Amino acid sequence: METIDMRKAYDPAFVAQVQAESGQNLSLCYQCGNCTAGCPYTFVYDIPVSQMMRLVQTGRREKALSARSLWLCASCESCTTRCPNEIDVARVMDVMRHMARREGYVSEPAVKTFWDCFLDSMRRHGRVFELGLVAAFVARTGRFWTDMDLGPRMLPKGKLSFLPHGIQGKDEVRKIFERFAARSGS
Amino acid sequence: MKIGVFVCHCGSNIEATVDTASVAGTARAFPDVAYATDVMYSCSEPGQDGIIQAVREKGLDGVVVASCSPRMHETTFRRAVERAGLNRYMLEMANIREHVSWIGKDREANTNKAAELVRLAVEKLRRNRALFPKSFDITRRVLVIGGGVAGIQAALDCADGGLDVVLVEKTSSIGGKMAKLDKTFPTVDCSSCILGPKMVDVAQHERIALHAYAEVEEIGGYVGNFEVKIRKKATFVDWSLCTGCGLCMEKCPSRKSHDAFNEGVGLTTAINIPFPQAIPKKALIDARFCRQFLKGKCGVCAKVCPSGAIRYEMEDEVITEKVGAIVTATGFDLFDHTKYGEYGGGRYPDVITSLQYERLLSASGPTGGHVKRPSDGREPRTVVFVQCVGSRDTSVDRPYCSGFCCMYTAKQAILTKDHIPESQSYVFYMDIRAPGKLYDEFTRRAMEEYGARYVRGRVAMIYPKGDRLLVRGADTLMGEQVEIEADLVVLAVGAEAAAGSPALAEKLRISYDKYGFFMESHPKLRPVETNTAGVYLAGACQGPKDIPSSVGQGSAAASKVLGLFSRQKLESDPQISQVNQRRCVGCGKCALTCPFGAVKMIDVRGEPKAEVIETVCQGCGICAVTCPQGAVQLEHFTDNQILAEVNALCQS
Secondary structure (H helix, E strand, C coil): CCCCCHHHHCCHHHHHHHHHHHCCCHHHCCCCCHHHHHCCCHHHCCCCHHHHHHHHHCCCHHHHHCCCHHHHCCCCCHHHHHCCCCCCHHHHHHHHHHHHHHCCCCCCHHHHHHHHHHHHHHHHHCCCCHHHHHHHHHHHHCCCCCCHHHHHHHHHHCCCCCCCCCCCCHHHHHHHHHHHHHHHCC | CCEEEEEECCCCCCCCCCCHHHHHHHHCCCCCEEEEEEECCCCCHHHHHHHHHHHHHHCCCEEEEEECCHHHHHHHHHHHHHHCCCCCCCEEEEECHHHHHCCCCCHHHHHHHHHHHHHHHHHHHCCCCCCCCCEECCCCEEEEECCCHHHHHHHHHHHHCCCEEEEECCCCCCCCCHHHCCEECCCCEEHHHHHHHHHHHHHHCCCEEEECCEEEEEEEEECCEEEEEEEECCCCECCCCCCCCCHHHHHCCCCCEECCCCCCCCEECCEECCCCCCCCCCCEECCCCCHHHHCCCCCHHHHHCCCCCECCCCCCEEEEEEECEEEECCCEEECCHHHCHHHCCCCCCCEEEHHHHHHHHCCCCCCCCCCCCCCCCCCCCEEEEEEEECCCEHHHCECCCCCCHHHHHHHHHHHHHHHCCCCEEEEEECCCCCCCCCHHHHHHHHHHCCCCEEEECCEEEEEEECCEEEEEEEECCCCEEEEEEECEEEEEECEEECCCHHHHHHHHCCCECCCCCECCCECCCECCECCCCCEEECHHHCCCCCHHHHHHHHHHHHHHHHHHHCCCCEECCCCCEEECCCCCCCCCHHHHHCCCCCEEEEEECCEEEEEECCCCCCCCCHHHHHCCCCCEEECCCCHHHHHHHHHHHHHC
16 A cells, blocks of 8 residues: 655645535545435445545545445435534535536546436436436447346336426426536537 | 823734834824824833833823723733822823724725824823722632532632632432543543542532532622522422431432432432432432422331431521632533434433433443443443534533543443453544544544444444444445444533523623533633622633533632732722713613613702712713713713814814
């Protein structure tokens, strides 16, 4: 294990950016670990959420943004609920996920692709079109067998319609996307 | 009038951002200023001698010291001018440190502001007059509120020092929280064995009058002469006859009463002596559970009592005591762990508080000292301790460290191994706080000799799994989520201010912090005094504290009372209100606004007039600003003095 030079490894711009975008004061975290203790996804994480917080405190941009945990977080907000210092930990994870996406650190491409497909479907139909989403996801990732077993069970329950359902106010939803795109310049 | 001005450098505290020599130069041009100089440290011995020498040599009538806050050194300089032969009220201070040098960096602006503050002080001093305190007699008795270990120590030390002590305790026995403990850290000696003799001393001391099961209702008066109303709550037993034999407890048919002494672990009888070493060892009926009170018939205790002490018709009695000083030692309460829904919120019988566990460990407890699970009476094999429950947690508004939980948890882990050798303890902690003599060694012993496994991390949830409890937490040193199947979970609940503390503080006219703990006069240098003269603090009512610190404060408060009473008479502060009765129109507004009840309306030749009771007046000045006629004037802060300062400021 290499020795970390605390001064060199500290990226002040990274810390400032996470704090500004999340609106959270990261020095409030005293590393009690309650977020990790309550997190239902720790079992798949490469870095537990309390250590993700520590990585931000110590300004470790590279290591934090390339963590797989960022993409495996379900945003269930157990961490936020448990935090004794009332830090919105899930928000911090969310902010870093966005940063990772912007800065090309995506360590779980399949998860990112799924979300992109989900958002595309939303943009197009105003709500998610499940079968279209699956098709797009499979087309982009080639993961044909993922969750294949669920299809036969969902079909008879009417959960997988062959045609998209329209909604009222589809234009308004599209405008939300446009507004977001205009504001974030993407 | 000849005034001397002394501008202090305070080392570099003031001189760094204020040109003190220039301030002194400016001051020489102020009216009546006969002498002005700058001084390195005016509070030092040579500094004070310089002031005294100048007063004598230049024939000064008054002194202005421009230095720190009067809260810091007003007394120092008043004594100095008194030594120089002046009246102590012929001194004014200009605060050019806290109000100038510490808060601004612009040397020129600071120098100007300092000179202006000196000008104000000079203008006020020109209108000062000599004031003389009056002396009054002291009632040499002390009231101690709270019979925990801090109150016991304060009461014993005062009584041993020759004072008559009135000790008021809310519950039916003294002893407080310490009486409930099985053992004490870091020596693991028996709590009741070391506290018991002190409790007996209280009972037997001829100078201590103990009022148990009583509460302070009202406090009037002032330092040296307080008048206190004490409500002696109805016990329904004539304590002058009760011998504490316990026969009533044996026969009482109502056996499902809340057992407050045992923290609700197990039940007790409606008529009850809380524990064998209780002082006074007298029975008390809990009317919420007694059949005589609930159903109107029973009377078993009255029949069996060999001394005929039962009195169902007894009512509360209010008595009045006169004392000269008050020590408040009202202790603390434990955090209500049911606020943590993730730990079961009180629903799981085998998730208990540390003090409940203490009762399970104690030989005088409901299980006779055998550790048994409250749910099924089984002996636990795996015990999990969770620290910082209601401490260092902003989300439940308890951001402070309770200080003693780390230590008592280590003690309980050790005792668990002693009681059940085949058991295994786990302790979830955030940091171990063990700053005390032999304290850290003690926590190390829990790990090294007794094999308690310490896990660094908080616990996120506790939920039942079969007849056991699953404790899910984190080990932040490993960076992993961990879980333990436990038979018993002990929550190390933190301390919070005792219920009713703010109400008592308001009766005592002392300050309390946002959590309800009483405020000391100075956090370092006046730890047991309050800002109300004659009222002192001891123990955890001031903030969470362990036994040695509580005892230390009990003794400290007693020494303060003994010091106060060592004087023949007390001096009243002459900075009080005076009524000019020729201007008074008798509207009575001053009497209505006075927070101390120090203004009374009297009849002068058929007309109502206000009069100030000099010993009660605290000199707050509310009456002076209320009076529409300007008839009430606060000595040393008269309208003329204050307006002279305003004029000096506005016209310069």
